[in-house]
Amino acid sequence: MTKRDGPSKYELIWETVRQVPRGTVATYGEVAEQSGFPGQPRLVGYALHHLPRGTDVPWHRVINAQGKISLPREDGTYVIQKQLLQGEGIVFARERIDLNRFGWLRRSKKQFHSRRHHR
Template sequence: MAHNPAYEMIWQVVAAIPVGKVATYGQVAEQAGVPGAARLVGRCLSQLPGDTRLPWFRVVNASGRISLPVGSEGYLRQVEMLQEEGVAVLHGRVRLADFRWRC
């Protein structure tokens, strides 16, 4: 897969998000050195192979919501994986005050 040079940094930031915590797309972009590029983070993560070990599911939007379509396979998988790590997901939203990664 051809990719943007920033993808490597995005992958490193996502890999560093601790178990039981989440980060926003914008937060990942900033930490990866591409501030303001939240959409780039989303595009990068959407291109990951299905069997990736990268914890993509720990990334949510700025309001703590899961960005995948409600009820989709990816949405359900993200909710399940977050809950397995002890992250409370209510109506597709994570309370950032409780679960946001402070890097």
């Protein structure tokens, strides 16, 4: 597929990340799967690393499968990512986010199942 035939892999990933709502997070693996690249979480990392300046993609909402920020804690971007997430109401416990509580796809499934059971 050439650039003219449609969006690039990175653009597909960025579009998926744009769908992650405020106050929730997604893992690299979840974003990869939702973007059509199952089993390729590193591709998501590469795509986020290559975001253009001034982007509207909420990169800070993507974390690793352990519920942690993947950057080294000494990295200034780690601090920025943590502050952005906390500003959206996401709670850290021992530098970890509860994916069952704040996970985008997990919350969506819970809400879907609870709506089905209440009808």
